[in-house]
Amino acid sequence: MTSSPLAVEKDPAALGFDPARLARIDDHFQRYVDDGRLSGWQAVVTRRGEVVHASEAGLRDAEAGLPVEPDTRWRIYSMTKPITSVAALILWERGLLELTDPISRWLPAFAEPRVYVRGSAVAPLTMPSPEPIRVWHLLTHTAGLTYGFHHAHPVDEMYRAAGFEWGVSSDLDLAGCVDAWAKLPLVHTPGTEWNYSHATDVLGRLVEVVSGQSLDAFFDEEILGPLGMTATAFAADDPSRTAALYARAADGSRVRADAFGASFLAPPTWLSGGGGLVSTAADYHRFTQMLLRGGELDGVRILGSRTVAYMGRNHLPGGGDLTEVGRPLFAEMPFDGVGFGLGLSVVLDPTRYRTLCSAGELAWGGAASTAFWIDPSEEVTALFFTQLMPSSAYPIRSSLRRLVYQALVDEPPRAS
Incomplete structure (x- = not known):
C-alpha cells in the first residue's frame, strides 16, 4: 500500500476513531485483491473535515502491472448523478x-x-x-x-x-x-x-x-472549478492514469471489460449527467465535504445550507421508502428503511436497513462498485473506488459501513 495525498494529518483518536480498528478496512479489502475479486481499490474516511484514514491497494491495471496510486482516475458512473442534481x-x-x-x-x-x-x-x-x-x-x-x-x-x-x-x-x-x-x-x-x-x-x-451552456461547461464554471476538482471530467484527463474496468463473469472470475470502459478515455458523443464522469478520490472528497458543510468549502459556496438540508429530506411519494414505492431491481443492499432525496439516497431507519449507519445518511454509488456516503450526525464521510461491474457483485458498501462505524468509538451523538 502507498501513501495518499489525502493524508492523515491529525490523530484519528482525537476525532473519535480507533486507529487499529480503522486498519481493519485495509485488511478486509486486501483479501479482495489477494483472492482476485478486485484488481485494486482506494478508500478514504473523514470526520469533521479531517481525513482519518486513506489507503489504496492492488493494481489499477492488472494486465499491465500498474499499481493503484493516490491520483488514479476512476469511472464513477452514477456518482455523477449528485453532481448533476x-x-x-x-x-x-x-x-x-x-x-x-x-x-x-x-x-x-x-x-x-x-x-x-x-x-x-x-x-x-x-x-x-x-x-x-x-x-x-x-x-x-x-x-x-x-x-x-x-x-x-x-x-x-x-x-x-x-x-x-x-x-x-x-x-x-x-x-x-x-x-x-x-x-x-x-x-x-x-x-x-x-x-x-x-x-x-x-x-x-x-x-x-x-x-444556455453545455453540461461540461456548466459543471466546470459552477461546481468543479470553484471546488478545485481539476481531474473530474467527462473524459479522463490522463488515460494512462485511469484504472482498467473489469466485470465479474458468471463463474465468479474477474474479466477485463475494455469495451465498456473505452468511452471514458476520449471526449464522448453525449454528456451523461447520469453516469459519465471520471474522477479521483481527492476530487470527490471535496464534493462530499461541500455537502457535509452545508454547501460551502474553503470559502466557496455552491449551494445554500437550507438547500442542502432540503436535498437530504425524503421526497418519495407518501414519505415511503424505496421498498414501498420502488420497483424491484438489482441492488447491492436492500432498500428497506431508505428513502430518496433530490439526487441522493437518504437513510430513514437504520434498523430496517439492517446496516450500521445513521438516520439521515446521504449516499449513492456507481455501476463499477464505487460508493460514497455522508453522515451529517456523525460528521463522517467515506469514499470507496474500484472498477468492477456490476456493483452488486460483492457486499462492498455494507462491509465498508460496518468497518468504518465499528472503528468509531467515542460517545455517539444523542438522537434529536
Whole structure:
C-alpha cells in the first residue's frame, strides 16, 4: 500500500476513531485483491473535515502491472448523478426554474408523455399521462423513465431495442438522446413510483437548456472549478492514469471489460449527467465535504445550507421508502428503511436497513462498485473506488459501513 495525498494529518483518536480498528478496512479489502475479486481499490474516511484514514491497494491495471496510486482516475458512473442534481439546484436557487415546473417548458419533446398500460415491447398499450413530468420527478427518479439494462419491464426492452442499454449505440448527442427517450412510453405515471432511470441524464439536458451552456461547461464554471476538482471530467484527463474496468463473469472470475470502459478515455458523443464522469478520490472528497458543510468549502459556496438540508429530506411519494414505492431491481443492499432525496439516497431507519449507519445518511454509488456516503450526525464521510461491474457483485458498501462505524468509538451523538 502507498501513501495518499489525502493524508492523515491529525490523530484519528482525537476525532473519535480507533486507529487499529480503522486498519481493519485495509485488511478486509486486501483479501479482495489477494483472492482476485478486485484488481485494486482506494478508500478514504473523514470526520469533521479531517481525513482519518486513506489507503489504496492492488493494481489499477492488472494486465499491465500498474499499481493503484493516490491520483488514479476512476469511472464513477452514477456518482455523477449528485453532481448533476447540484447543478439543477443551483439554477433553482437562482429562480430560473421551479421544482414543480413541467419539463416540457424547456424540453418540448416531453409535452405529451404516454404511460405503459399492458402488452409486449413490440405491441404495447399506452395511455396519455395524467400528470406531466416535473423537475422534481427527474431529481427523485419518479418520472417514469427507465434504463434498458434493468431487464425488468417491457419498456426496458423498448429502450434496448432503441439502442439504450449500457450506452448509446449511435452518434446521438445529449439532445438527441432526450428526444429519443421522450418517444418511448413511461413505466408509470410521474410522481407515483420510484424507478432508477435516465432521469438524471434528462436533468442534465435541462441544465443545458436553462443555463444556455453545455453540461461540461456548466459543471466546470459552477461546481468543479470553484471546488478545485481539476481531474473530474467527462473524459479522463490522463488515460494512462485511469484504472482498467473489469466485470465479474458468471463463474465468479474477474474479466477485463475494455469495451465498456473505452468511452471514458476520449471526449464522448453525449454528456451523461447520469453516469459519465471520471474522477479521483481527492476530487470527490471535496464534493462530499461541500455537502457535509452545508454547501460551502474553503470559502466557496455552491449551494445554500437550507438547500442542502432540503436535498437530504425524503421526497418519495407518501414519505415511503424505496421498498414501498420502488420497483424491484438489482441492488447491492436492500432498500428497506431508505428513502430518496433530490439526487441522493437518504437513510430513514437504520434498523430496517439492517446496516450500521445513521438516520439521515446521504449516499449513492456507481455501476463499477464505487460508493460514497455522508453522515451529517456523525460528521463522517467515506469514499470507496474500484472498477468492477456490476456493483452488486460483492457486499462492498455494507462491509465498508460496518468497518468504518465499528472503528468509531467515542460517545455517539444523542438522537434529536
